[in-house]
Amino acid sequence: MPNPPSFPVEIRTSFKPGIPWPDNNGVHINAHGGGVIFHAGFYYWYGESKYPGRDEKERADAGTHCYRSTDLMNWTDMGIVMPMDENDPQSETAVGSICERPKVLFNPSTKKFVMIFKLYPESTGYLIGYVGVATADVPEGPFTYQHRFNGGGLGHGTGDFLFVIDAQGAAWHMGVRKPDKVFVAARMRPDFLMPETDYVPVEGIERHTEAPALIPADGGYYLIGSGSTGWDPNVARAFFSKHLTGPYRQLPCPCEGVNPHNNLGPEKTFGGQSSFVIPVEGKPGAFIAMFDLWTPRIASNGGYVWLPVEIKDGAPKIRWRTEWDLSVFDRSSAA
Ligand code: DGJ
Numbered sequence: 001m002p003n004p005p006s007f008p009v010e011i012r013t014s015f016k017p018g019i020p021w022p023d024n025n026g027v028h029i030n031a032h033g034g035g036v037i038f039h040a041g042f043y044y045w046y047g048e049s050k051y052p053g054r055d056e057k058e059r060a061d062a063g064t065h066c067y068r069s070t071d072l073m074n075w076t077d078m079g080i081v082m083p084m085d086e087n088d089p090q091s092e093t094a095v096g097s098i099c100e101r102p103k104v105l106f107n108p109s110t111k112k113f114v115m116i117f118k119l120y121p122e123s124t125g126y127l128i129g130y131v132g133v134a135t136a137d138v139p140e141g142p143f144t145y146q147h148r149f150n151g152g153g154l155g156h157g158t159g160d161f162l163f164v165i166d167a168q169g170a171a172w173h174m175g176v177r178k179p180d181k182v183f184v185a186a187r188m189r190p191d192f193l194m195p196e197t198d199y200v201p202v203e204g205i206e207r208h209t210e211a212p213a214l215i216p217a218d219g220g221y222y223l224i225g226s227g228s229t230g231w232d233p234n235v236a237r238a239f240f241s242k243h244l245t246g247p248y249r250q251l252p253c254p255c256e257g258v259n260p261h262n263n264l265g266p267e268k269t270f271g272g273q274s275s276f277v278i279p280v281e282g283k284p285g286a287f288i289a290m291f292d293l294w295t296p297r298i299a300s301n302g303g304y305v306w307l308p309v310e311i312k313d314g315a316p317k318i319r320w321r322t323e324w325d326l327s328v329f330d331r332s333s334a335a
Pocket of ligand 1: 033100101160210211229230231273
């Protein structure tokens with residue numbers, strides 16, 4: 001059952017982090033832990049769709065929701081493009097499984113859109129983290145579930161992850177390994193559907209780093225993430241490496257300022273947790289950091305904080321803004 005419309009339908013001309021974000025139907029966007037791709041003139045935002053009103057503990061995950069936009073501010077609901085299986089309780093994607101943090105890449109060889117997501121069977125909760133894989137011929141889906149794999153190398157799988165393409169065009173799955181919380185990386189097969197190498201630890205990324213998001217800049221990679229405190233916010237982490245798989249060097253917390261809607265600042269990442277960094281199309285060096293404001297008691301109400309990333313003196317800065325638009329990137333820096 002979709003969320004009922006609650007907000008006026010209006011054209012947005014700015015980002016207003018931390019307050020409800022209505023879609024084209026006046027319904028708060030339901031795409032948590034998400035990521036964004038750009039394809040053929042459109043941005044696509046994929047995220048966790050939560051059954052309206054449910055607690056995270058009550059089989060809240062409905063699958064992956066997709067929204068489409070040309071300007072990153074106004075989003076059209078494209079529906080749930082990879083639903084959980086509501087009919088077969090034996091299915092690997094049965095309702096009750098945890099389905100989190102979907103990320104999509106386009107594979108230029110197979111011409112498939114490949115989505116991977118955290119997929120935890122209901123029977124074992126957060127103990128064993130599989131990676132679910134689904135594919136589609138077009139970005140608006142539908143995505144067809146293919147299989148799952150147990151990444152990480154220790155048999156307990158992985159948690160939050162990056163699904164990214166390196167400078168040579170190879171895709172990588174990099175995430176926090178269970179149960180030791182070491183950040184590990186494996187190169188994916190050329191079809192992006194399975195890892196083809198063993199997982200190796202990524203040097204320099206602090207243990208327990210969750211919610212990773214990548215910023216390719218300054219001839220290398222900035223990686224931002226969070227600590228590991230469940231749904232509760234903590235202080236954001238930042239790292240830099242010349243090479244995707246490390247070694248990384250730790251940088252200061254990237255956040256600055258206070259979210260006036262909850263009075264939380266850098267010590268709690270404005271009340272949020274990172275999910276992705278969007279490269280703005282046509283604006284080289286312009287990046288938007290996406291954070292989730294989790295509300296686990298009513299998961300569908302979870303909010304979003306999107307802020308411009310400024311890279312200054314070899315470190316990312318993400319400064320709170322109550323309202324902003326893409327013109328910040330036309331100035332000499334996002335300051
Ligand atoms: C933190 C992770 O980043 C989220 O995706 C989610 O798995 C929560 N933990 C669950 O506590």
